Amino acid sequence: MKATLEEVEVFLAVVDTGSLTSAAEHLGQPVSTTSRLLARLEEKLQTTLLQRTTRRLHLTDEGCGFAKDARRILESVRIAEDRLMERRGRPSGPLHVDAASPFMLHVLVPLLPAYRAQHPEVELVLHSNEGFIDLLERRVDLAIRIGELKDSTLHSRLLGHTRVRLVASPGYLLRHGVPEDADALRRNHELIGFIQPDVLNVWPLLAGDGQPLRIEPTIMSGSGETIRELAIAGMGIGCLSDFMTARDLAEGRLVEVLSQVVMAKTKPVSAVYYKQSAVSGRIASMVGYLADAMRAPEALWAGERGQ
Numbered sequence: 001m002k003a004t005l006e007e008v009e010v011f012l013a014v015v016d017t018g019s020l021t022s023a024a025e026h027l028g029q030p031v032s033t034t035s036r037l038l039a040r041l042e043e044k045l046q047t048t049l050l051q052r053t054t055r056r057l058h059l060t061d062e063g064c065g066f067a068k069d070a071r072r073i074l075e076s077v078r079i080a081e082d083r084l085m086e087r088r089g090r091p092s093g094p095l096h097v098d099a100a101s102p103f104m105l106h107v108l109v110p111l112l113p114a115y116r117a118q119h120p121e122v123e124l125v126l127h128s129n130e131g132f133i134d135l136l137e138r139r140v141d142l143a144i145r146i147g148e149l150k151d152s153t154l155h156s157r158l159l160g161h162t163r164v165r166l167v168a169s170p171g172y173l174l175r176h177g178v179p180e181d182a183d184a185l186r187r188n189h190e191l192i193g194f195i196q197p198d199v200l201n202v203w204p205l206l207a208g209d210g211q212p213l214r215i216e217p218t219i220m221s222g223s224g225e226t227i228r229e230l231a232i233a234g235m236g237i238g239c240l241s242d243f244m245t246a247r248d249l250a251e252g253r254l255v256e257v258l259s260q261v262v263m264a265k266t267k268p269v270s271a272v273y274y275k276q277s278a279v280s281g282r283i284a285s286m287v288g289y290l291a292d293a294m295r296a297p298e299a300l301w302a303g304e305r306g307q
Helices: 005-017 020-027 031-045 061-086 101-118 170-176 182-188 224-232 242-251 281-295
Strands: 050-052 057-059 093-099 122-128 142-146 154-168 191-194 202-206 212-214 219-221 237-241 266-274
Touching (some): 005 020, 005 031, 005 050, 005 057, 005 061, 020 031, 057 061, 093 101, 101 142, 122 281, 154 170, 154 281, 182 212, 191 224, 224 237, 224 242
Parallel strands (some): 093 122, 093 142, 191 237
Antiparallel strands (some): 050 057, 142 266, 154 237, 202 212
């Protein structure tokens, strides 16, 4: 093999981040080193993998084909390393975990100290993406997804369920009044919704026509955490999952709205990971730990709230 694994990793980092500078930051090395390794790889392969312009990098046809093969090669190397590490009897090495920012902040981060105490040799690398990602392309080992799963190329394990509720701050309700039904909610109130996907703007209560209420947000965001903060700040009424708002409800920063008419809608919370011949000990240790922790009765959004 002419190319080294270091050169291949640099090439994929440039592809995934979109620039030499971002790739260098991701890899923790100087831009000059990243540029040199990429040039050396192209020289060894005697082909141009990336076309460089003043603003962007573009994969050539040869680069597209090499990127697919290179990902498979690196994945095979990682699996081989996992097997060797696991012979030592305990998980070790890097574990890349992806979750939407609210779930990362409100659920994963509080649970990670105990996980690290149990598995000190696992090196956690945490990523936050608001939408679904290609795990192989982003080199993510494990992702937490909320909602129904559609990707058949992934293994999954159900971790639990989280309920969706309408919430607002006490101050907002004092100023604007408490809505009595879905029509009053839509006519008289500031509604905080999502930019996308639009299905998140279908709230779990029936409008006057008997259909689920599709709101027209007066304020929109692509982040559930931003919507939570807007609701706490008294900017309007939002529809959010318990894992984000359970503590706010318990401590009085938010109040549940229209609880008597909102349908008890829950969403599955799943751990997903790429289908491969052997699941690494790192992935198995995290999935098992999360499944146990998220079923614990002391979890604020578990038990009755999560059903």
